[in-house]
Amino acid sequence: MDPVLRRSAAHVLVADVGAPAADDAVAHHLVRVLRLRDGAEVTVTDGAGRWRPCRLGAGGVLEATGPAVAVPAPDPVLTLAVAPPKGDRLDWLVAKATEVGVDRIVLVDAIRSVVKLRADRTPRQLERLRRIALEAAMQSRRVWLPEISGPVPAAELLAAPHIVVAEPGGRRVGPGDTTVLVGPEGGWAPEELAGVADDRRVSLAGNVLRVETAAVAAALALVWQREGERR
Template identity: 55%
Template structure:
């Protein structure tokens, strides 16, 4: 096995700090990660997992012992993956309720490098300033879990909401009648269910289509991420 095949075939993929990853022998795990491996996944002695720092560095490790006595020992060299030369940014208005959680999970699995949340003119969901840190932490945890499941070596950035007009000059907005997405589109913006305002459309760098049908915000986000990833490969 080599490269991505090692991670795909490993029994689990977990994130640790850079210092922990570089340790010889036993790799220290957080309590939550230890619980996940021993109690949720119920990994057995001798099982191989991959361990990553979320910044492109990872290595294989072996589970030794079980349950409370479980530990993880490094059994391979540290591999390094370069950060994408042209990272993919998805900027999106926020859908209601758990639909935002689902959006974050799925675009992380697909490979979005940066997720920029937006307050658009027609947005229904807007966070109070007192809620931003708590809500953002929740989304980052969802992204980390999705990155573990999909064996990513880079954790995506999840950025707090900004006014859409601040970023649309550099983005291609999803809008009916636009052109097809290409590999050069590295920032795509998804509007709220009420659509973009005329002011927002006027400042957008370009317009791209996601098909003939009207999509929910979270569906449009997944469609855009998928088309961008496919175009890039």
């Protein structure tokens, strides 16, 4: 991570890093929530790879102090596909997976899913999760926002030969793995696993994990694998 991003007092989303301007929500966050003083060093991003150092001026005005920086898109793109857990555990999952660094989060509908996303509520639920991801991205100084989508039938992903499936007794996440599919509470149904070859099954720990814990473990394994391949 660039040292300027790391040491900034805050990191916020703006529409255009070329002419950074804080809308009412961003200004409120900087001045009222974080209580930053005039002159504080902050960074801004458009969430699509561009960021810029700024200084906070009076009334929440942003003053650019350096050139815009373009960060290449993540390669390979890392995807966490997961059957949503109950309650606010999904919110926690999305926040932590964003902080860890996955690029896509896909909600999955499995046979044993305890949470069934209703079609009439899905757009609103996804929008709420995107706000959570945005807050986590600002906290972790990300310049690429993750994509959040779904629900997708688990059968579609289970049939994809490039996707690995979290299942006790499998191998470790390794080179070439870019998407991990995490099942629901209670695990996968036997008929769902019937077509998943042993070499597509990955173990995330020696113990039984809750869905949100398994999801974060999968995210960490993917990110560490990508970081290792870059060295």
